[in-house]
Amino acid sequence: MFSGIVEEAAQVVAISRDGGNIHLTLKCSFTNELKIDQSVAHNGVCLTVVSIDEDRYTVTAIQETLDRSNLGDLSVGSFVNLERSMMMNGRLDGHIVQGHVDCTAICESVEEVDGSRYFKFRYNVAPEMASKGYVTVEKGSVTVNGVSLTVCDSERDSFRVAIIPYTFEHTNFKQIVAGTRVNLEFDIIGKYLSRLMEFSK
Numbered sequence: 001m002f003s004g005i006v007e008e009a010a011q012v013v014a015i016s017r018d019g020g021n022i023h024l025t026l027k028c029s030f031t032n033e034l035k036i037d038q039s040v041a042h043n044g045v046c047l048t049v050v051s052i053d054e055d056r057y058t059v060t061a062i063q064e065t066l067d068r069s070n071l072g073d074l075s076v077g078s079f080v081n082l083e084r085s086m087m088m089n090g091r092l093d094g095h096i097v098q099g100h101v102d103c104t105a106i107c108e109s110v111e112e113v114d115g116s117r118y119f120k121f122r123y124n125v126a127p128e129m130a131s132k133g134y135v136t137v138e139k140g141s142v143t144v145n146g147v148s149l150t151v152c153d154s155e156r157d158s159f160r161v162a163i164i165p166y167t168f169e170h171t172n173f174k175q176i177v178a179g180t181r182v183n184l185e186f187d188i189i190g191k192y193l194s195r196l197m198e199f200s201k
Contacts (some may be wrong), residue, residue, distance in 0.1 A: 001086050002041045004094030004148020005142075006171045009079040013056060020063035022072065023050075026080060031055045034084075039099070041083040043172070044146030044183045046099025047071050069101045070145075070181045079172040081146040094148030095141040101183040102134055105144075107176050108158070117168060119144075119176060122158040123184055130156075133194035134186050143185040147171055 007030070014023055014025035024042070034040070038049045047059035050144065066072040074080065086092070105123035121144065125134045136142050136151045137160040143149070149161040163173050 002083050004097045004143050006081040008082050009172045010082050012078045023060050025058045031057050039085045041099045041146050042080050044143050045101050070182045081163040081171050097143050102186050104181050105184050107180045113192050116162050117163045120160045133191035141187045145182045
């Protein structure tokens, strides 16, 4: 379980393929605090640490994960948003994030407004999935590349988010431009409510 509060944008230093899987090695400032089998969110995708070597660690993404996320787009030098799993004795500063990416979206535009930036994203979700809560709502929560954000200008298949300078500088939002593919995780509470409404019909 995660909160969508990114701890660090870490750099990919090596990528290797093993059949349909890829092994991602990242250099991170808190590698010495990690343990084998620990869960870490990478651009919002929960992956397991499989090896540690000084200030670098490796995780493996299977084909299913690659099909649903933008991890297959990464290359050596890419920055990845990292978050370790939540400790249950602290404040929930973001929202409840599972680390299970629902789909990807494409950045359509980036607009600078009074020192902050508005990013517009468009996604493609089948109507039957939208009816199950795979949508955004105005002022609701959404996770973009693992970052917990508040939705504005929510439409059927698009939305905008406002990114303050701190978030821009400390996440990989600074690399997102029109055409960039990002990972989305919709709010789990909305999914449960939609499911309950479906059962009550």
